[in-house]
Amino acid sequence: MNQTRLPLEAIFGRSPRQNLPLAVQKMNTLPHVTGPCLWLLCVPDDQITEVAQELAAHKSQWHEAVVAHMSGLHTASALDVLRKKGASAMSFHPLQTFAAEAPAESLREIYIVMEGDPAALTLGEQLARLIGAKPRRISSEAKPTYHLAASIASNFLVTLMGISREVLAKIGFSEPDARTLMQTLVDGTTANLRNLSAGEALTGPVVRGDVHTVEQHLATLKDELAGLKPFYQLMAAETTRLAVQSERLSAEKAQSILAQILSETPS
Ligand SMILES: NC(=O)c1ccc[n+]([C@@H]2O[C@H](COP(=O)([O-])OP(=O)(O)OC[C@H]3O[C@@H](n4cnc5c(N)ncnc54)[C@H](OP(=O)(O)O)[C@@H]3O)[C@@H](O)[C@H]2O)c1
Structure with missing residues (x-):
């Protein structure tokens, strides 16, 4: 483990942080920096420009910052407002998900894009x-597409698991249960994805061409679970596309599955 430490001057945030001796709550109480310095703006996306504007009014010298x-x-x-003052600027995105308090170790081995x-x-x-992470440069133009991919991989996976747990709740499973x-199923799936393409990692009724299993799923999506039917239809159609694309499902079988998925007739 790398034990090198950087001197920390101050931590600014609006809420009191009793356990952090260097924390300040007012920007005008931040120390004035005259030499080389790194400022990390770890604030929500919508606050970045606003905080940068507030910082630009701060009496620090920005040419070596x-x-x-x-x-x-x-x-x-x-961060253009600070660039105009002479600072060099970057986006520094940790490609990791931090829910609640996260230990410093969660930065190790991740990519910083x-x-x-x-x-x-x-x-x-x-x-x-x-900090034990892996730097990766990206072009400015690529960022929106890169972020779309990251959000699908991380946020939508959580949504999928939320829906799966909601379905289990209908047959009496508590959330922790x-x-x-x-x-372990999710762990197995992510382990497969580590070594295989998405098409290769795919298992289940769609890629097997088990039309009747898909039909049974749709029949289960009735009454209390009816609200999830559009979600299931969309995901099953995308799964069919992946299975065909990876040449693991014939066009004929895919047609039967899509006809079943898109059928308006309640199963
Ligand atoms: N969470 C993740 O998994 C994750 C992953 C990768 C990148 N990011 C990026 O990291 C950044 C922060 O995200 P987050 O999830 O950590 O957000 P967050 O928890 O909502 O906010 C982080 C901190 O920003 C401070 N803050 C908010 N508005 C401020 C303001 N006007 N002035 C000063 N401080 C302010 C808040 O402290 P006070 O209320 O005390 O001011 C809060 O502790 C975002 O750009 C996000 O895209 C997040």
Whole structure:
């Protein structure tokens, strides 16, 4: 483990943080920096420009400063107001999900995806390695598409598991029970995905061409679960597309499955 530490000058946030001695709640109480310094803006995406504007009014000297925000979507241009003051800017996106309090170890081995000014990126790459992460540069133009992919992989996976647990609740499983029951299945799926393409990792009735199993799923989606039918139809249609694309399902079988999925007749 890398034990190198960087001197920390201050932590700014609006809420009191009793356990952090360097925390300040008012921007005008932040120390004035005159030499090289790294400012990390770890605030929600919609707050980045506003906080950058507030910082621009701060009496620090910006010519040797590097400023970074953590957004996966926005580019370094969100920090233009500080660039105009002389700072180098970058977006520095940890490609990881941090729910609630996360230990520093959760940064290890992850990718930090960054774009921006050359001087900022050089420092960004050093910082990423210092915290045990892997730096990866990206173009500014690619960021919206990159963030779309990341949100699908992380956020929608959580939504999928939320729906699966909701379905189990209908047959009496408590939330923690449903969580435990499904976890090894999810672990197995992600382990397969680590080594295989999505098409290769696919198992289940769609890729097997088991039309009657799909029909039974649709029949189960009645009454209390009827609200989930559009979700199931969309996901099953996309799964069919993946199975055909990876040449594991014939066009004929795919037609039968799609006809079943899109049938308006209640099964
Ligand atoms: N969470 C993730 O999994 C994750 C992953 C990768 C990247 N990111 C990125 O990291 C950034 C922060 O996300 P988050 O999930 O950590 O957000 P968050 O928990 O909602 O907010 C982080 C902190 O921002 C502070 N803050 C909000 N508005 C502020 C303001 N006007 N001035 C000063 N501080 C302010 C809040 O503290 P106070 O209320 O005390 O001010 C809060 O502790 C975003 O750009 C996000 O896209 C998040």
